[in-house]
Amino acid sequence: MPSTPGSAQADPGLAATREPAAGSRPRWGTFSSLRVRNYRLFFTGQVISNIGTWMQRIAQDWLVLTLSGNDPIALGLAVALQFTPILLLSLWGGVLADRVDKRKLLIAIQAGTGVQAVVLGLLEVTGLVTLPQVYVLCFVLGCLAALEVPTRQSFVAEMVGKDQVANAVALNSSIFNMARIVGPAVAGYVIIWVGTGWLFLANAASTLAVIAALAMMNPAKLFRVPALGRGKGQLRAGLRYVRGRRDLSILMVLVFFVSTFGITFFTSLAIVAAKVFGTKADGYGLLSTLLAAGTFTGALLSARRGSRGRPRLRLLLVSACALGTIEFGAAFMPTYLAFGIALVPLGFATITFLNTANALVQTSVSPEMRGRVMGLYVLVLVGGNPIGGPLTGWMADVFGGRSPFFIGGTVSVLAAVVCAALLARSRRQR
Template identity: 80%
Template sequence: MFSSLKVRNYRLFFTGQVISNIGTWMQRIAQDWLVFTLSGNDPIALGIAVALQFAPTLFLSLWAGVLADRVDKRRLLIGIQIAVLTQAVVLGALDLSGIAALWHVYLLCFTLGVTASLEVPARQSFVAEMVGRDKVTNAVALNSSIFNMARIVGPAIAGFAITWVGTGWLFMANAVSTGAVIAALVLMNPDKLFRGPAIPREKGQLVEGLRYVRRRSDLMTVMVLVFFVSTFGITYFTSLPIVAANVFHTNADGYGLLSTLVAVGTFTGALMSARRNTRGGPRVRLLLISAFLLGAFEVITAFMPTYLTFGLALIPLGFATITFLNTANALVQTAVSPEMRGRVMGLYVLVLIGGNPIGGPMTGWMADAFGGRSPFYIGGAISAVAAVVCAVVLIRRGGVSLPVRRFGNGLRVLKRERV
């Protein structure tokens, strides 16, 4: 289950991410609550903040993928993390000084979105450089376990800390935790990285990456399904503060507990993915099933009558969500050639996050117009339908799933698996 941790460079990365992701989730909870407070509990304002944070992905993620293929990913990540640290310090200083206004938070959400759009393709493609192709699926699952362990600890701390010390100190704590990632990257041994061939700077490399994906029906199917599920289904994360405050009338600690319950499911799912990936590669059938279950659980959660039952229903929803995301990520990572990995991951990040400028405001509008529960049952229904449609398309193509290509000493196509 932990085979990737035998690699020293990845152990450093893993340790830094454990610390940093807790700080990141503390900041996310604090940031959402600060927006909600400054706007007078306006769900549309929260949707705008989400849109601003993810809008840069629409314009930068594809170019960021090209950049990741061209330059030293480790050095690129160090520079990006310094920018993230600076953003957290500025937001914390504004909040602690008592002069923070809604437009300040909006502006910093946008700057954070810029850094994230550059960081995610580089970090995703850097995983294979740290551990090698044979361990990449295990490393992807372990990365998710870190992320989701932090989603258990971070929101739990944040929910109570906000009531004690306010949101400002949580931004400062995130700045300190970001330093752990920078230290881990600096301490790595570059000679032990499994580097892919660096591509020279040439015209048309972005278009080349898009054509590469367009020619691959396996990658296209994953990208389409990820777009619909992430845009309409996984936006339930944005809905949690709305449900906590406007439906169940709880405070910040109530919101933090709901986020923690989601994370219990996602953390468990991530560990199961790590264990499963020691016994074989990712499967398209699992991708389709998990997408459908994500949608079904989301609809069920929407109609839970009490705060307790709603919170408990978030656990299987979180499990299905992380199973879907891990499987999609691993399918993409193991199916591309090394010299294309950055560009393909840039496109993957675009379809995964790029829909949030649509989904964020849409979630706020639905919650305002139809009630705080509506983003759950509408988004869940769309996700389930998308999974069914993709399955039907695959069946009509011959009743088989998509071929998974692996690149080791050469290109080979694995046997086709039935849906």
């Protein structure tokens, strides 16, 4: 088995990732990563694909609510089935990302995602779709995502190099959240006009853009590290590596609690739209768009910070606390308009937290461990959704549609305060 770093001292650590290294490459502003051709191709493909992904996400949620008679528990179950594979496969997805050609693996996964969308679209268009079929296809999509996310996250550094990782991570988020502005807004009206099926088929077509972009890349220009050979204990080595880094361990704990209990908007927004304010699909789409407006703005500012230097741990803690505070306040907004406006700063705080966490992990780990560490990061980021999804539906059913917001906000603030105290204690001990 190839040797792996045995201690935290082998890496700069999160606390050290505050200023750019002396003699680093010139800064080119918010879009500096786009100077790299391979990343430009990836960026372009992701713009198209993410719009399709968000159209499918809105259509899928609305299809589940329609088939179940607006049952929030059914929607929570669909979310749980889609994210349960993260618990089972994301760590192994990280190992696989360290072992194989990430670009080729991403092409294969995107092809599978396209097939899943085609099947779901044809079932709906032909009128044959049932709720159990949607559940099965949610699980299939989750299996593909469990392999795709850690591979894609760790592939970012191979495209742009370590100096531009923070900027590229933030630009990826800007794509994702621009798509969240366009995709839900389009999906809400298209569902009313022609139904959900054609949105699934449109998403299948959008995956071709990513496949084409990956195929057109120049492999010789990638910042690759030697592939990890097959061997026993590689997954355990990755877990030991993170356990030996107290800063990384605390970051993972914070991400788990905030993402599981605080960032539940993808389930709870549909519930709030339908059950609290009594709107249809277009109302749900507008709320998603307002949330995305905040996240898009936050992603652009994160990209600007990423072009100037490495991320700060203090920003991660502050953004987690802000996320919880704003989410708690949004729960008590009296009208649809006031609630929608509150989603803009909530989206800003959310994407600042997520981008900072991602960039801190990627810039502070050893390159040969990046796939496995990102696999664990993905696990704690979305692996709690099998808990949070049904829990959100249950809370909305028992305590009212607003309850996921004020409960999630409270948990997020408490998690930020506790993790800040643990980090302060760790520094005093050092």
